[in-house]
Amino acid sequence: YTGSLFEKNFVVVRPHPVCPGVVWAGTRCDGGVYRSANWGQNWEHVDIDGHYVMDVVFDPSDPATIWLVNDDELLVSRDDGATWSVVWQAYHFHGIDFDPEQAGRMLLGSVGSGNYADTSGNIYLSEDYGATWAMTTGIPQNASSAHAFRYLGGGIVLAGFYLGGGEGHPNGQGIGLFRSVDSGKTWVDTMFPHSDVATIAYTGAIVWV
Numbered sequence: 001y002t003g004s005l006f007e008k009n010f011v012v013v014r015p016h017p018v019c020p021g022v023v024w025a026g027t028r029c030d031g032g033v034y035r036s037a038n039w040g041q042n043w044e045h046v047d048i049d050g051h052y053v054m055d056v057v058f059d060p061s062d063p064a065t066i067w068l069v070n071d072d073e074l075l076v077s078r079d080d081g082a083t084w085s086v087v088w089q090a091y092h093f094h095g096i097d098f099d100p101e102q103a104g105r106m107l108l109g110s111v112g113s114g115n116y117a118d119t120s121g122n123i124y125l126s127e128d129y130g131a132t133w134a135m136t137t138g139i140p141q142n143a144s145s146a147h148a149f150r151y152l153g154g155g156i157v158l159a160g161f162y163l164g165g166g167e168g169h170p171n172g173q174g175i176g177l178f179r180s181v182d183s184g185k186t187w188v189d190t191m192f193p194h195s196d197v198a199t200i201a202y203t204g205a206i207v208w209v
Contacts, residue, residue: 026053097149109146138187160197
């Protein structure tokens with residue numbers, strides 16, 4: 001495949017942390033996941049089961065290990081995307097992030113409405129690379145998705161919730177921005193003035209939402 005991925009409804013683009021020119025892109029609407037080896041000039045479709053790839057994350061402790069949120073599955077590849085295995089299949093998942101200060105600690109967010117919905121938009125924590133999961137506390141019942149996470153260091157984490165009015169979800173709003181000071185075990189509402197939070201970035205001094 002050569003050319004733009006705009007017609008593929010891409011939702012996330014991730015450059016490889018150590019391989020110059022290698023870029024991964026997740027798409028929705030039967031698009032799946034794509035890989036480029038030349039900064040996006042050409043793309044190769046990666047054959048996985050499923051179609052709605054919400055996020056692609058590189059394991060901070062091993063750049064050859066790639067985690068992928070796909071429909072109601074969390075997938076992992078430990079060989080730079082050559083082969084994939086299902087880590088957890090349960091609900092429609094969206095957000096995912098790793099704690100760079102603790103190997104194996106990761107957060108995964110579910111969706112509280114639409115196809116493959118969880119009982120609510122919840123946040124799950126694993127401290128053993130996804131072998132076991134525990135639901136975290138402090139998140140109220142909601143129909144939105146735990147859409148974005150960002151570890152800031154020192155146990156502080158931010159979580160953003162989003163609810164679009166698109167396919168499979170009711171029109172409405174998310175529940176805003178939550179904060180944890182214990183690496184994601186418990187959460188408190190930050191009273192952020194906007195209800196939909198799709199992305200969180202951190203420069204080391206400034207948080208962008």
